[in-house]
Structure formats: C-alpha cells, structure tokens
Amino acid sequence: MRRIPLLPTLIVLAAVAVMIALGIWQLRRADEKAALLARYERAMTLPPIEYPANPRDDSSLFRRSAGLCLTVEGMMARAGSNQAGETGYRHVAECRAGGGDAPVMAVDIGWSRKPDSPKWRGGPVTGVIGPDPKHRIALVSDVAAPGLEASxxxxxxxxxxxxxxxxxxxxxxxxxxxxxxxxxLRRRLVALDANQG
Incomplete structure (x- = not known):
C-alpha cells in the first residue's frame, strides 16, 4: 500500500505556505512603496518649508527647505556624488539650529574628491531635504561651502x-x-513499489 510520509509532507506544505505569505506581504509592500514614491514626487512641487523641528520625521523628504545652522557640532564625510555624477565624498555638518536641547540639523554642505573635513562655521542654508542614513533626513544645500562643489x-x-x-x-x-x-515523493513511491514487486 502506498503511503505518503506525513511529517515531511506537513513540513514542506508549511514552508510553502510561509513562502506564499511572504510573497503576498511583498505585494502589499510594493503598493505601499509606490504610494510613498508618489507622495515624494508631489512633495517636490510643494512650497518650501522651514527645516522640521523633528528631524526623525521623514514626511518632509524631497521638500525644499531652509534652516539656520547656529553652530557646527560635528562634521562627517560620506560616500556620495556631485551634480555631475562624479563619485567622492559628501560633507555633512551636524548643526545646532536652536538653543538647549534643540535637535541636530544635518546639512550636506557639499562634495569633494577627498574626505578631509572642510572648515565651515554655519549660517543660513537653503536646499532640498533628502534621506540620511544617520539622521534620517538632511538638508542638501543648494550652494556648496567654500572649497566644495554642490552635492x-x-x-x-x-x-x-x-x-x-x-x-x-x-x-x-x-x-x-x-x-x-x-x-x-514520486521517486520514493516508485522505489517502494519496486521493492514490493
């Protein structure tokens, strides 16, 4: 008598069910991402805003914005490109935009071929808010700091x-x-039939 092994069959069916569920989840994520990208595209046409008080909120991504860097508290170089598409380093300043416990404003002040930190003391900045791996958002300046090119x-x-x-x-x-x-399973059942025959 042919018997299908119960435990291996259940394990395979459970794995298949999980894979199908993951595929359906990815389809939902595709729809969510498409809606998010459409929102970002609309943001590019909206009027400028002041740099967000909560920089962890990425709802302002791709909006034109302005802010005032009162003091530069740190500077970091990250891989990036200039407007001509050349690779090098983006220089991101961590600014204090207010007193006390005001959140850090990340400002991409420009691009260079070398990672050496430029000397920039802050000031008013206008540009576009873009994604940032450390701060979630950063203001990419329209005008590069002295000695740099625009990112x-x-x-x-x-x-x-x-x-x-x-x-x-x-x-x-x-x-x-x-x-x-x-x-x-077919091979196993054929082998069992041959052994019994």
Whole structure:
C-alpha cells in the first residue's frame, strides 16, 4: 500500500505556505512603496518649508527647505556624488539650529574628491531635504561651502521599489519546493513499489 510520509509532507506544505505569505506581504509592500514614491514626487512641487523641528520625521523628504545652522557640532564625510555624477565624498555638518536641547540639523554642505573635513562655521542654508542614513533626513544645500562643489540633489529614483521582484521570488521558491518534493515523493513511491514487486 502506498503511503505518503506525513511529517515531511506537513513540513514542506508549511514552508510553502510561509513562502506564499511572504510573497503576498511583498505585494502589499510594493503598493505601499509606490504610494510613498508618489507622495515624494508631489512633495517636490510643494512650497518650501522651514527645516522640521523633528528631524526623525521623514514626511518632509524631497521638500525644499531652509534652516539656520547656529553652530557646527560635528562634521562627517560620506560616500556620495556631485551634480555631475562624479563619485567622492559628501560633507555633512551636524548643526545646532536652536538653543538647549534643540535637535541636530544635518546639512550636506557639499562634495569633494577627498574626505578631509572642510572648515565651515554655519549660517543660513537653503536646499532640498533628502534621506540620511544617520539622521534620517538632511538638508542638501543648494550652494556648496567654500572649497566644495554642490552635492547631487536628492533623487527619488535612488529609492528602490523592488518588492514586486521579491514577491515573484517567494512565489517561485514555493512552486519549486512543491515540484521538488513531488518528484522526490514520486521517486520514493516508485522505489517502494519496486521493492514490493
């Protein structure tokens, strides 16, 4: 009598169910990311705003903005490009934009080929708010600090929306797992029939 092994079958079916669920989740994420990118595209056409008081809030991304860097508390160099697309270093100043416990305002003050920190003492800045790995957002200045070139402007095309590809991968893995298990099961059943015959 042919018997399908219960435990391995349950394990494979459970794994396939998880993969399908992950694929469906990625499809939802693709829709969410598309809506987010549409919101960012609209933000580029809105009037300028003052630099946000809560820099951890990324709802202001891709808006034109202005701020006042009262004091520079730190400077860091990060990989980046200039407006011509050349690679080098973006220089991001950590500014105090108010007294006391006011949050840090991150300002991309320009680009250079070398990571050496420029001497910049702050002042008024206008530009576009872009994503920043440490501060979540940073004001990318329209005008580079002395000795630097302007950094590349924030571009929504640099924000990937590859969730659809991930969804198809999970569905492919689920299909492949079912096919491989079915072939292994068939081979096992053929071998059992041959042993019994």
């Amino acid at each position: 590349a402007k924030p571009d929504i095309r640099n924000i990937p929306n590859n969730h659809l590809g991930y969804a198809f991968q999970w569905f492919f893995f689920a299909t492949a797992a079912l096919i491989i298990y079915a072939l292994a």
